[in-house]
Amino acid sequence: MSVELDVFVVNTTIMDEEVYQLWLDGYTVNDAVKVRMEGGVLEGCEASAEVLHSDTMDQYRTFQMCERLLHSPVKLANQLLFQIPPHRQVMLIERYYAFDSVFVREVLGKKLSKGTKKDLDDVSAKTGVTLKSCRRQFDNFKRVFKVVEELKGPLVENIRQHFLLSDKLARDYAAIVFFANNRFETGKKKLHYLTFQDFAFCAGQLISNWTVGALGDYNMVEDMDVDLEKEFLQDLKELKILITDRDLLDQHKSLVCTALRGKTKAFNEMEANFKNLSRGLVNIAAKLTNTKEVRDFFIDLVEKFIEPCRSDKWTAGDMRLYLTHYTNSAHVLDTFKHQVVWDRYMGVIKSCILKMYHD
């Protein structure tokens, strides 16, 4: 005797959150049953593995039918097929669009193309996330990317409206979209120590300060939040004077050193490295007009600034102190005329470096 057909349909769709997570994580029905059994779901119920299997199958089917709707979450709210209480809808969407940080770290900054998708089995093997789950996450990135790419207005807000995500998750997606669009390099070995949240923070800084949208002007061009403002990047070249003009460089150094003296143990190293570090930061700024260099933004920050500091054993406090004075001292330089650009640049650089300066 075998069960040929087995369905259970309810008027108000109930979904077990645990099973939903297993489904999202790409477990097969049999594996999910095993996990549930080990989780002790049968305790207290006089039920067998058979019952559990049938229940898991039912739920998996429901999820599969819902998946189509989850691709455009706005539809989920006004579709008629499943009567799902609104708070459950929110949960379904939020979980569906949630991602594994290990996974996203692998594809961050990569082109969301078919080629990348083909390599997902490698990613899966590397991260331990099931291929199915990898695909879902990748498709989510791609879907969000495609939708917001065409839209005007603030990136985070667009994502939140079209995918009904929480603010936190919408921001993360904004970061992913931003990274994918600018193709920032994140996979180099030197960057491995950085988490997705580090990058997401930096992306947030870049989006809110360096894009056209950062100026609060959304009427001119399309997709302004996704690209860095061209004019600003052009202006950054002017900062070069800080390193090319010897007087200015010396002046800058002495100002910073005066302010730092006696306040940190690493003062000697700071003084010795000042010119190198300053060159590093200003050079990064000057090169950003070149899209290729933009991709290396983070690797440059690490190589040119963070690594030297780390080898000199700066503490986080040292870093903050140094960057604050480094930024502020430039204002005192009478021959340096690019205060606004400098602030806009250094504001982001400072917060990014502070975020990225850890082990």
Add this chain to the structure above:
Amino acid sequence: MPGKLKAKIVAGRHLPVMDRASDLTDAFVEVKFGNTTFKTDVFPKSLNPQWNSEWFKFEVDDEDLQDEPLQITVLDHDTYSANDAIGKVYIDIDPLLSCEAATVISGWLPIYDTIHGIRGEINVLVKVDLFNDLNRFRQSSCGVKFFCTTSIPRCYRVALVHGFVEELVVNEDPEYQWIDRIRTPRASNEARQRLISLMSGELQRKIGLKVLEMGGNAVVGYLQCFDLEGESGLVVRAIGTACTLDKLSPGTAPNTTTHTNTHTLPNTAPTSNACNSPSKDSKEPVFSEDPPHSLSGPPTPLRTLPSSSPPPFSPSKPCSRQSSSSDTDLSLTPRIGMGSGGSVGKEAGPLKTLLRQHTQSALEQREFPIFTLTCFPPGFLVHVGGVVSTRSVKLLDRIHNPDEPETRDAWWEEIRQEIKSHAKALGCHAVVGYSESTSICEEVCILSASGTAAMLNPRFMREGCLDTGGSDHRLSRQPHPGMVGSERGEGEVSSTWLGFEDASPPSCGFVHIPYDEFNMPFPAQLTYCYHCRRQKVPDVLFTTIDLPAEAEVTGKGCLIQARLCRTKKKAQGEVNATSISNLLPFMEYELHTQLMNKLKLRSMNALFGLRIQISVGENMLLGLASATGVYLSALPAPGGIQIAGKTPSDLSYDQHISTMQKRIDDTIAKNKELYNIHPPKLFTLDPEAFTGLNTECIEEVVGSPIPDRQRSSRLFRSTSESSDELSELDLSHGKKDAFVLEIDDTDAVEDIQSLLTDAPIPAGFYSCNTEVMPGIHNWTSGLQMFTSVRVYRLSNANLTNQGLNKIFTDLCENLLKSLYFKLRSMIPCCLCHLNFTVAVPEEELIQVAVTAVAMSFDKETQQAADKALTRGSGENEEQLQFSMELCGESTISNNQPTAKPSGVPESAMVHSSRAPSVDYGSFADRCSTWLELLRLKAHTIRRGSVKTISSSERCSPLPEGRSRSLRSTRSLPCGAPVTVVKMTPLSFLPGTRIVKYLGIINMFFIRETTSLREEGGVSGFLHSFIAEVFAMVRAHVAALGGNALVSYSMKECVFMENPNKNQAQCLINVSGDAVIFIRESDQEAIPPLLTSRQTSSTGADGTT
């Protein structure tokens, strides 16, 4: 030209992509009614078209309005080739034809395609302008209200019950027409859907006409069925109970009828007083009026049915071999149990006979004194005799002339006649809780009908003499089915209004035997009623109705199922029919034995809602009997089950028997605990009543002997031979054994096996197949309707009966287990109205479908509510109040303010201030010991805080409320969020009040696929189809302005597959009553705790 139908097509959304090139669709809509078609403009390149069409107007006969559905077809415009159909929407206009139902159909309806399923939605507006038709010869019956509900709908009161109406329409099945060979599956499915829609409309119209002729204005308990007879055609038939209903004005409604509980009555001062005073006046006229009427012969004439049904009893036709097993039924059914109240009641003898004559004369004029109702206004049901059922095996032949459905009509006619005569044999003049069904396999068809023989109060049948006012208000009080056992007051009222105060004592009248004690139609063990001590009652009572509101029940009830599988040889034609009809009596017998054993095992003495289904397949017959067992306080305690061996010499054999016996005894004891069955001991009765008992009675109480007459009764063919059995009865009288199973009997071994293999129900769950579970009152608003379908393949063909039985039992048990597991989050909860349907779709396949509703209840206040209800006050308020009282008491007695429910200081304040009013007096009655009471109290204290939280939780986050908040935060491109539509197979929603019935929903869908694998196999296919059917039902209810569908049922779920061809097809027929409900709390003073609930329910109102 008495009607103008107007339709407007507003917009579409979520349409499928029809043009691959542009990923868009150029959609337009065709609106068709009868032969008239209108079209909208093409809305180019959009998946969310806005047509905003003009009003399309159809000027039509009201006859057509009733028959035809409005057909809306959405198409994709194609310049070069034929336009592609996206899908269709059929809209039943009928609800718009009654002024009391819906006035407009407006909303988003799913666009349905039989191959692709739901493909987007369309927003439509439909209205009807109806002109009064005074033509006496009219063919339409607009305005007759239809209800699937098998009780008097909640916002109506019944003025008169006219009786049985039936109709039957036949046609050729389009699936089997020659043209089907050349048309596409889609065209064929659509033809079928349309035809059935038309036939249902016609059927409803014809029934409506009959109702009008009888002078009624509504059909209650409307039951429509399809017989897919394959080659021989398509039969749509319906039965119902014609009534005259009066709508209650909204002002009086809350305090009288529609209230889900009647207990508000005594306490709510002004309105009920107004109602009560005329009721006193009414007594007199009632009393004086009744006898004269009955003496002066037949009272106001009852219109006999306009006989569209052919003359009764046409003996077996040459073309169709028929054989009835009904005689066997009779000998079986009565054996098991009946009601009582014989005409020889001590004090009220003469009066009673009078009543009896009277009622009979009123009823006997009807062709069929049959009622589809299962739940009655108080006082309607006088006595219950027992289950009557009939089965008949027929051979199908092609229906040659669709306009002359006489053969089918004659078949049913015969069956109803037989039912009627069975009822008569039980001393009853009417049949209630009546239903009909068929099972078809190839050309063999089993027609079945069953009901409960009963004596009814004639007052509801007669016209003119029903004094409005007092009695009306009583009539209108539809008691809540859940409020059983606490209705002493109610019972008294109903007895007064019979005019025979002494004759029918409160609450136990219906179990008194209706037949003559000294001339019993069958052997039964009679005792004096345990409640009134005056009338005789049987030892066991089987019925098909719901538990009457006035019945007193000890403990809780439970679902009892008997399952049976019998192999049969494959055969053709008459041989096949004969072998089936030979098998039927044995199956019925065994099902009854199983039911009886299981009932005894649970220490119960009555079955309600009994439904026996026998399904025929090519090589087997399946029998499934479901009922809800209860312990009726008025009936004697059931004896145990005694196992007897035939060869007592063998020692090991004896041992085997004694272990079996022990297991059975243990199970009985366990079940008594589980279902809380602790009947009062005999000595607790008042001495007066005690002295009134004769010795025989006492003897029965001690031993409650039931004769071992199983084997012998097999031989009996009919109730008329009961005299033989009577002697049998005397012989066995000396035995003290309760119920003897002889182990040598292979059947008995099987029985014992099945008895003991029934898995216990998990803790926190209850189940029943009636409206609600006796003994549970405090339902929360949490409910979940579900449908589960399973198909099993029997792997090896050479199974024995016993093996098959085991498999079948396991299937049902596993299915139940699965349900309990899936619904575990609702604990404590009760699965109500568990409706099993079995079928044998193919050789070696067994299909089981279950529809039910899971309703959660408050455990903490369970006992409290019992008491609260006896005190007679509003349910919600009372429930809450009592839990508070318990908490308050706890804080005082423990001197520990910290034990108060945390987080809700205001309510805690209320608690302590309320505490002095606690009265455990009557409460203690319900608890068997003080210890239990204390335990319960401690429990409540422990769970006190949980309780408060859960109640507020239950109140606040209602879907309606949430959807509102969502609306404000999200900008939805496609308008307002979807209305939440609740669905339930019950006639009510707990904690709510139905304020309006919007009309009947009766939909038929076909879904077919040629890509079964791609759609997730058979399970995926059926899962999405059922989900789609639910969605369409919800959408149509919402479009009528409703927020719930009550009395929902899935009548047909025919599934066919051909995995080799990657194909499958499924037909589903669903029905129910669309209603508007409001939360009860809207009407009442709401404690601060419940304010959140109020806000959310206003949200609900907003969405309706």
